[in-house]
Amino acid sequence: MLELSSVTVNYGSEAVISDLDLAIGTRGATITALLGPSGCGKSTLIRAIAGLEPLSSGTITFDGVDLAPIPTHRRDFGVVFQDGQLLPGRSIADNVAYGLRVRRWSKPDIAKRVADLLDLVDLPGLGKRRVAELSGGQQQRVALARALAPRPRLLLLDEPLSALDRQLRDRLALQIAEIIGATGTPTIVVTHDHSEAAMMADRIAVMDGGRIVQDDHPEKLWRAPRSARIAKFIGCTTVVAATISAGVLDSSLGRVRVDLPDGGVRIGLRPEAVIATAIAEGGGGVTGVVRHVASLPEGTRVRLSVADVEVDAVGDPSLRVGDEVSITLDRDRMAIISGADVSSSEPTTSNDRGFDTRGTVGRNA
The missing domain is CATH 3.40.50.300 (P-loop containing nucleotide triphosphate hydrolases)
Structure with missing residues (x-):
């Protein structure tokens, strides 16, 4: 030891x-x-x-x-x-x-x-x-x-x-x-x-x-980083505030079921945790606009504008800049941040505090 x-x-x-x-x-x-x-x-x-x-x-x-x-x-x-x-x-x-x-x-x-x-x-x-x-x-x-x-x-x-x-x-x-x-x-x-x-x-x-x-x-580190700063360093390109009530996590980017106690948290999202798809007729939920598209070996990455938040996501190869898309969150790929910075409600992206953003999509968008 x-x-x-x-x-x-x-x-x-x-x-x-x-x-x-x-x-x-x-x-x-x-x-x-x-x-x-x-x-x-x-x-x-x-x-x-x-x-x-x-x-x-x-x-x-x-x-x-x-x-x-x-x-x-x-x-x-x-x-x-x-x-x-x-x-x-x-x-x-x-x-x-x-x-x-x-x-x-x-x-x-x-x-x-x-x-x-x-x-x-x-x-x-x-x-x-x-x-x-x-x-x-x-x-x-x-x-x-x-x-x-x-x-x-x-x-x-x-x-x-x-x-x-x-x-x-x-x-x-x-x-x-x-x-x-x-x-x-x-x-x-x-x-x-x-x-x-x-x-x-x-x-x-x-x-x-x-x-x-x-x-x-x-x-445990990937799923429960202790701060937004740690979450961003380990690959989360977007961090937003959320609340949990009766087993449902609610944020400006969507809702997902979670097995966690009620209260305020922040969620860290890697691109793989956000799925962008063409809006189906009569579809609802959270929507965004495609601002950048990149074709990578592992698939298509897109940067979206969702209200006042910039979000990196995975999407269909057919998506183009300007398309409006529907957003779905993948609970298994999200990080739940419950440390001292939970109370902050300001959305942040991975390049706002000088972190290494290699590999993120739309960094120059």
């Missing part, structure tokens, strides 16, 4: 991490993702855990032992940074074996461990190849094998996939999760990509402003 208590890290007079508490290694959660926007302190926290950044205050313990007096090389933690930091003039086997030689393993044991790790990361028989000859994805798998080789007590991955293209990132995220699952090594992975976090992690700790603002299993 890794436990962080009241951890603060300052750069000069600026607190990059402030009074942070977190426990890693709980049962059933081998991989924990640190998810948050750039500049929120994720990488600094990883470096502090590894012993590369001094704490200004607070404690970090592993299995109850304070890590403060233990130097980085004696913590037995494996670290993989964004660029892998491989030795470019060496072979794959030399890179994987580096930590084992430092620990003075015998040559036969090193050879066996390297072969086992290369099998695990799907690079069997390539030990003599130079790392400069490998693709970016292969290099990251070598970096992972090198970090795992000495059987670390904890694995720290700092944005390991951010330099790769989207398709490769998705594939490697699943492969890395499988590799870590096979070794059972407690792992912290830093990412700013909520999809990547969901594919890799058993738990997700959301960081913002140097603090942990929510720490949950992915399913």
Whole structure:
């Protein structure tokens, strides 16, 4: 168990991490993702855990032992940074074996461990190849094998996939999760990509402003973010106020049945939670006007104007700008926000507070 208590890290007079508490290694959660926007302190926290950044205050313990007096090389933690930091003039086997030689393993044991790790990361028989000859994805798998080789007590991955293209990132995220699952090594992975976090992690700790603002299993995080700010960061492009009465949630965008107590909430809507269809003759309900249409590999996305709210939705390929459409909400894809900001009734969209809006439709509409 890794436990962080009241951890603060300052750069000069600026607190990059402030009074942070977190426990890693709980049962059933081998991989924990640190998810948050750039500049929120994720990488600094990883470096502090590894012993590369001094704490200004607070404690970090592993299995109850304070890590403060233990130097980085004696913590037995494996670290993989964004660029892998491989030795470019060496072979794959030399890179994987580096930590084992430092620990003075015998040559036969090193050879066996390297072969086992290369099998695990799907690079069997390539030990003599130079790392400069490998693709970016292969290099990251070598970096992972090198970090795992000495059987670390904890694995720290700092944005390991951010330099790769989207398709490769998705594939490697699943492969890395499988590799870590096979070794059972407690792992912290830093990412700013909520999809990547969901594919890799058993738990997700959301960081913002140097603090942990929510720490949950992915399913609970997607369905019940604690604030509109968190909801927007994890993919909700629209947040609006709603009320629940007698099992019915009522908002300016429609009504759905829910199994929740009466009261005021806010709902976070990803594009997949809003379905836009041509208005049937005699149809009623909430309507909107199409302002933008984008054809994506996963289907057609539209941006709608509904009263004074801009909404991203999925729609039929036949929809065109200017069409009036009927709106239906999908309860299973909605996020219900019941935190401290519930009382605000102002509708918001994902790009109103500087969040990363990559992939949203109509951002320039």
